[in-house]
Amino acid sequence: MKTIVKEYLLITVGIALVALGLYFFLIPNDLAVGGVSGLAIVINQYLPGLTIGSLMFVLNIILFVVGFMFIGSSFGVRTMYASFGLSGMVWVLEKLCPMSGTITNDIFLELIFGILIGAVGMGMVFNENASTGGTDIIAKMLNKYFHLEIGKSLLIADFFVTILAGVAFGPKIGMYALLGVIINGFVVDAVIAGMNIYKKVEVVSSKGEDIKRFIIEDLDRGATLYTAKGAYTNEDKEIITTVLGKKQFIKLKNYIKEIDKKAFIMTYNVHETLGEGFTDIDE
Structure with a gap:
């Protein structure tokens, strides 16, 4: 139970960061950097009476229905929670903190801040085996029916959104949006990699028994033992190998x-x- 609470807490923090990056930096600059949020920004240009948050909510419902029809129920509760939670947070921010314009009037600076904050949040969500829905569903459909890799399918879906942004807001905004999609991909990968880094440790010591006991009893980790021969002394030595946080x-x-x-x-x-002791091999 404690593990599930921790996972959903991390997902909630993640989607909160995505919502902050979107609302304060990307949306005021019409930077539709892919996803349902980008599509909502484009639609809002033609239907200003509908808020970004409500558009994201409706688009997610449509995509989930289409996904269930053509892919099946493979999305999971976490993805539904993350996608609708993100829509809800953007809607709440629109009500509580209405934006009358950009923060700095520097579109490139706000693109970088928006992408960095949002990508950290997306990395946290993806790391908990969830996603923010949206174009992920389109990517899965392209993968199923056209046998494209998921990564390429997602890039195609997001690229299509940036093309729409270019049509709606002009080529300058469209090019910034495409740049945002590219940066976002690199940062998300870096965040996920950083959150999952462990240390493989190899130790050669005359106090091997004490070190093994400390690893097993105090750190609650396992260890593997190897026998090696020193090139200088020609003596047999024991190498203790373990993986630690x-x-x-x-x-x-x-x-x-x-x-x-x-x-x-x-x-x-x-x-x-x-x-055992780390990420489940089936996830």
Whole structure:
């Protein structure tokens, strides 16, 4: 139960960041950087009586219905929560903090801030095995019926939205929107990678038994043992290998520093770890 609450809390924080980036930076500049939010910005240009938040809500309902008809019920509760939660947050911001114009009058600066804030939020949502819906559904349809890769399908869907932005707001805005789509993809990948980095640690020490006990009992992690031979001494040595989170690695390093200052430690960044004690291999 605690894990589920944590997951939905992270999703909520993520969609809140996406909503803030959209509402305060992208929407006032008509920067339709793909997705349902971008499509809503374009439609709002022709139907100003409808708010961006309400348009996102309606578009998500339409896309979910189409998705259920052509793909099946493969979206999941988390994606529905994230997509409709994002629409609701934008709608609430429109009611509580109406924007009369841009913050800085610098479209490039606001594009960068909007994308960075939103991409961090999207990375958090994707990392919890959810998505903000919208063009993800279109991408899945293109994947199913035209056998295109999901990444390429998503890029095509978002590119189509930026073309509409160029038609609605002019080529300058359209080109900025396309630039935003490209930057967003790189930043989202970087955020997800950063949130999932673990440390693979290899230790050679005369205090091997104490270190193994600390890893298993204090850090609650497993370890693998290898036997190697030193090239200089020609002696057999035991290598302790384990995978740890960043905080756990700091604890292990401090512990080894206390008991064996001559220990040899090697570390590697591991960008994805699946299996017992880490991410479920089926996710």
